[in-house]
Ligand SMILES: NC(=O)c1ccc[n+]([C@@H]2O[C@H](COP(=O)([O-])OP(=O)(O)OC[C@H]3O[C@@H](n4cnc5c(N)ncnc54)[C@H](O)[C@@H]3O)[C@@H](O)[C@H]2O)c1
């Protein structure tokens with residue numbers, strides 16, 4: 490089956506975000522409840538069921554010897570590339586840092602915002618169909634830049650085949666400075682981080698991408714812990730005109746289709762000639778991909794070339810889709826930027842192929858999917874910070890403003906609030922009208 494070509498209005502774009510099938514939702518609900526109630530026992534049971542790996546509780550934590558041995562299994566070019574990528578990612582995220590601030594008012598009051606790192610965060614590094622050492626860096630570095638003291642990583646146990654966790658993930662984690670790692674993935678890992686088990690202490694926030702089971706589990710535990718966003722199966726939209734090279738467009742669509750059967754890859758274009766050339770190219774390039782079966786299923790189910798009348802209409806379609814990744818391959822991509830409102834990451838021009846962002850440029854590759862870029866953002870340093878407001882009111886400020894505060898409190902029918910101010914005004918000598926005795 491070739492990639493579908495259709496008018497954009499025939500492609501169902503809705504505001505409603507659908508998260509998984511009823512069966513997938515039920516499976517995740519069951520796993521999360523079991524881990525919450527039974528702890529390690531359920532963790533081990535679901536690892537055996539879904540990852541086909543038998544473990545005992547003592548072997549859940551990854552030891553130093555295994556991490557050291559991983560260095561012998563990776564190439565020096567990998568270590569060099571991961572170090573350079575880490576430096577780029579760190580320098581990009583350093584720019585996002587925020588500090589506490591305080592404003593001294595003329596009446597002697599002090600108002601401010603105190604910014605602190607979260608104490609303990611869990612990062613999920615996917616590793617079912619492929620291992621993602623790059624996701625280690627994208628998760629861990631912003632947390633470090635924020636100053637999080639405890640960063641715990643979870644990843645499926647069998648990405649490296651019979652040898653256990655993929656050694657590239659372990660090396661990336663060691664390079665990033667992670668000290669606490671567990672071999673557990675899927676919804677069971679997310680539940681363990683949220684509720685804690687005898688082996689894994691609970692965290693304050695869970696970050697990181699994953700498949701539909703991971704995404705649904707994060708959604709289920711939100712509220713018990715914070716989460717970054719629903720970073721589920723990958724997506725790419727390419728907005729292109731007749732100047733785009735179909736070879737580039739097809740290659741970039743397939744770069745995301747190969748992630749997952751549920752990944753989506755969509756071209757939006759006013760050029761029917763381009764759409765046809767891209768559909769042919771996708772077919773040709775698919776056959777050369779080692780992960781062809783996954784990419785083919787994702788192209789068949791979620792791939793399409795959407796025809797629009799103009800680039801302006803194309804931008805409207807893109808804004809309604811709110812894709813995780815948007816590539817703009819048009820004659821003058823910068824001129825369109827101001828009109829693009831909803832996209833997790835925007836790649837402009839023919840040299841900004843999506844994998845440049847996945848691995849190396851510096852911006853985070855953990856991005857909102859499934860239309861949620863309408864209201865959520867890439868992982869940033871802010872994800873690992875929390876803020877407290879600071880109010881230090883001077884006597885002068887309270888005397889000057891107490892009556893106004895009491896007026897507002899009484900409008901809400903909250904006499905207790907008004908009295909908390911009134912007792913002070915009386916004591917401090919301003920004689921607050923209505924008084925504490927009322
Ligand atoms: N949005 C982003 O920022 C981003 C970034 C990187 C990767 N991704 C996405 O991450 C995902 C990685 O997926 P993956 O599968 O390779 O790895 P994964 O680690 O997300 O999922 C693997 C786990 O899924 C669980 N699982 C598998 N089948 C199950 C079933 N039938 N029922 C219950 N649990 C089951 C297993 O426990 C396994 O450990 C892809 O969808 C990719 O597109 C997204």
Ligand SMILES: N[C@H](CO)Cc1c[nH]c[nH+]1
Nearest residue numbers: 621623624723724847854
């Ligand atoms: N494209 C993925 C985000 O959707 C991130 C990634 C990691 N490795 C390769 N790609």
Ligand SMILES: [Zn+2]
Nearest residue numbers: 723744745847
């Ligand atoms: Zn990717």
